[in-house]
Amino acid sequence: MEKSEGGDSFPPNKGQSEVVVSSTVGTGVDFPAKKLARQLDFTVFGQSPAAAVTAVTEQSQKIQPLVMTTSGTQIVPVKLTPVQRPQLQPPPQPQQHMVLMPMKQTAVPPTHPSIRPPKPESPRARPRQSASEVKDGTPKKQKQCNCKHSRCLKLYCECFASGVYCDGCNCNNCHNNVENEPARREAVEATLERNPHAFRPKIASSPHGARDNKEETGDGLVLAKHNKGCHCKKSGCLKKYCECFQANILCSENCKCMDCKNFEGSEERQALFHGDHANNMAYLQQAANAAITGAIGSSGYGSPPVNRKRKSQELFFASTIKDPVHRHGQLQQGNHIKSSVLPSLSSSPGPCVGNATTVGPSKFTYRSLLEDLIQPQDLKELCSVLVVYSGEAAKMLADEKDASKKQAEGQTEASLASSTQERVQNQKDSGSEKDMLDCCSSGDQGEKISMEESSLDGADVSKRRPMSPGTLALMCDESDTMFAAAITSPNDLATLGCNTSSQLPHGQGMTETYAEQERIVLTKFRDCLNRLVTLGEIKEKKCSSMVRGIDFVDQKDMIGNGFTTTEMRNQHDSFNNGVSNSPLPQPRTTQMFSSVATTANNNALPKVHRPDENGDVKPTI
DNA sequence: GAGTTTGAAACT
DNA sequence: CAGTTTCAAACTC
Numbered sequence: 087m088e089k090s091e092g093g094d095s096f097p098p099n100k101g102q103s104e105v106v107v108s109s110t111v112g113t114g115v116d117f118p119a120k121k122l123a124r125q126l127d128f129t130v131f132g133q134s135p136a137a138a139v140t141a142v143t144e145q146s147q148k149i150q151p152l153v154m155t156t157s158g159t160q161i162v163p164v165k166l167t168p169v170q171r172p173q174l175q176p177p178p179q180p181q182q183h184m185v186l187m188p189m190k191q192t193a194v195p196p197t198h199p200s201i202r203p204p205k206p207e208s209p210r211a212r213p214r215q216s217a218s219e220v221k222d223g224t225p226k227k228q229k230q231c232n233c234k235h236s237r238c239l240k241l242y243c244e245c246f247a248s249g250v251y252c253d254g255c256n257c258n259n260c261h262n263n264v265e266n267e268p269a270r271r272e273a274v275e276a277t278l279e280r281n282p283h284a285f286r287p288k289i290a291s292s293p294h295g296a297r298d299n300k301e302e303t304g305d306g307l308v309l310a311k312h313n314k315g316c317h318c319k320k321s322g323c324l325k326k327y328c329e330c331f332q333a334n335i336l337c338s339e340n341c342k343c344m345d346c347k348n349f350e351g352s353e354e355r356q357a358l359f360h361g362d363h364a365n366n367m368a369y370l371q372q373a374a375n376a377a378i379t380g381a382i383g384s385s386g387y388g389s390p391p392v393n394r395k396r397k398s399q400e401l402f403f404a405s406t407i408k409d410p411v412h413r414h415g416q417l418q419q420g421n422h423i424k425s426s427v428l429p430s431l432s433s434s435p436g437p438c439v440g441n442a443t444t445v446g447p448s449k450f451t452y453r454s455l456l457e458d459l460i461q462p463q464d465l466k467e468l469c470s471v472l473v474v475y476s477g478e479a480a481k482m483l484a485d486e487k488d489a490s491k492k493q494a495e496g497q498t499e500a501s502l503a504s505s506t507q508e509r510v511q512n513q514k515d516s517g518s519e520k521d522m523l524d525c526c527s528s529g530d531q532g533e534k535i536s537m538e539e540s541s542l543d544g545a546d547v548s549k550r551r552p553m554s555p556g557t558l559a560l561m562c563d564e565s566d567t568m569f570a571a572a573i574t575s576p577n578d579l580a581t582l583g584c585n586t587s588s589q590l591p592h593g594q595g596m597t598e599t600y601a602e603q604e605r606i607v608l609t610k611f612r613d614c615l616n617r618l619v620t621l622g623e624i625k626e627k628k629c630s631s632m633v634r635g636i637d638f639v640d641q642k643d644m645i646g647n648g649f650t651t652t653e654m655r656n657q658h659d660s661f662n663n664g665v666s667n668s669p670l671p672q673p674r675t676t677q678m679f680s681s682v683a684t685t686a687n688n689n690a691l692p693k694v695h696r697p698d699e700n701g702d703v704k705p706t707i
Numbered sequence: 708g709a710g711t712t713t714g715a716a717a718c719t
Numbered sequence: 720c721a722g723t724t725t726c727a728a729a730c731t732c
Binding site: 231232233234235236240242243244321325326327332 | 725
């Protein structure tokens with residue numbers, strides 16, 4: 087098997103087309119490739135060239151011929167996608183893959199545009215800083231070695247081990263370049279002679295390569311094994327000295343390490359994990375984003391690998407409680423039902439839930455920063471307010487139109503007739519407002535706040551009684567299909583509209599009213615969302631500052647169900663209170679709602695009372 | 708930035 | 720295969 091994988095045939099033989107030589111562990115998680123360069127995967131020979139090509143990133147700035155084969159195949163080192171760095175390393179970085187390039191029966195190493203000029207002695211640049219490390223999430227250049235005595239022709243040299251020429255490295259007496267290709271080739275052969283697997287990936291044991299072997303569990307955990315295993319003695323396998331740790335994998339039975347702490351459940355490992363994340367704002371932001379977008383799981387947010395090795399220590403599930411993130415996830419599980427009723431605004435949907443319910447105790451998921459901030463009743467009230475706004479807008483427009491119409495025609499009509507019409511109109515207005523409030527109250531009474539239910543409600547209501555365009559607009563996402571199916575003719579549309587709209591004499595007026603209603607509703611809704619964003623940012627900052635406090639015990643009250651700091655609690659309450667008349671300065675959440683409510687006709691806003699979470703009845707709208 | 712520590716690679 | 724040395728990255732100060 088290995089003979090055919092290319093590792094033994096470095097240069098490989100029988101390469102016929104451009105294929106990816108290494109897929110390594112490019113899982114997308116953020117950690118520097120570093121020594122993982124030696125995880126070059128020769129096991130994927132035979133993969134489709136298309137897949138191979140797509141696997142190569144544009145960062146293949148260092149595409150260089152590496153080894154000439156006797157069978158017309160050339161291994162070309164290429165930079166590849168970032169490899170996952172242990173949870174401690176936030177940013178991704180390019181990794182190197184090797185691509186077999188078809189040769190043209192020439193023993194001369196083909197030149198490549200990206201081949202840099204020979205560099206006998208590289209000037210110092212950033213010593214000991216991987217060029218491929220990234221800062222601020224921006225991928226940087228490939229790692230640069232600092233070899234001094236190996237001429238970059240031994241596996242000590244990461245460039246050499248990666249199968250790439252040194253490029254911009256800080257090495258001395260470098261022979262890992264095109265000008266020293268003969269010596270380089272000789273070194274490769276010698277290396278392969280010593281160890282036929284020298285250029286094979288270190289991480290992964292599957293014949294399909296590292297990628298296949300590094301299973302991701304959905305939350306960033308990587309299941310993989312170091313082929314040879316580490317032999318750490320003093321680092322506890324919790325430093326980058328350890329290749330397993332560096333590869334973001336747990337030590338396995340292949341390892342011969344001493345005092346290993348790189349296993350799932352290791353308190354030290356988790357403590358390290360926590361501490362690093364606590365100081366890493368990027369992770370917080372990433373988690374927040376993941377929660378919001380639902381892009382949770384495989385690579386968005388580093389997490390400890392699953393247990394692969396339990397030497398002398400048992401799993402400490404309880405220890406994960408120390409982990410704010412873990413606890414977060416656990417609480418998320420417990421809180422899922424509650425949060426799931428707000429799929430669009432609250433926690434992230436599927437992935438989060440799936441992970442939380444299917445993975446082991448050390449897995450964690452992410453919650454929206456707004457999860458505990460927005461309650462179902464909040465949404466209900468928001469919808470109610472918007473519906474009221476819609477009705478008010480329609481009413482005002484109708485009044486204006488009516489007034490202008492009367493001004494135009496009133497000159498010639500009897501004052502009695504005019505006043506009669508006005509009375510009728512007012513009655514209609516009242517009726518429309520009443521209808522709209524009925525719509526709202528119907529929603530309230532139903533207590534069906536979940537999106538799916540509200541959608542059904544909307545469909546039912548639309549059959550029973552007219553709905554304002556504002557209401558329909560609020561339901562557009564959920565009931566588009568039903569709404570479209572229900573409206574089979576313009577008459578239906580008119581029927582669906584609230585009476586306020588139907589009272590308008592002309593379709594044109596109705597359209598304008600609808601437009602105005604929609605504009606108002608959407609504007610207010612946008613304002614609410616903007617404020618939610620602000621609140622989320624506030625919460626994030628708060629979370630971050632507390633996480634930085636190192637004292638994770640205190641974070642219990644911050645993350646998860648207990649995330650109700652005074653500020654956020656107030657915000658939440660104010661959210662519920664809406665346009666409460668509290669003399670105290672209103673938190674931002676209050677402003678979010680009050681801005682909606684106060685800009686409307688205050689006299690038209692109904693007073694709705696409902697018990698809050700604590701059973702207290704408070705005025706809301 | 709210099710010095711130390713560490714563990715893989717190389718060597719015996 | 721085991722022990723030692725070399726080496727360069729990781730780490731510390």
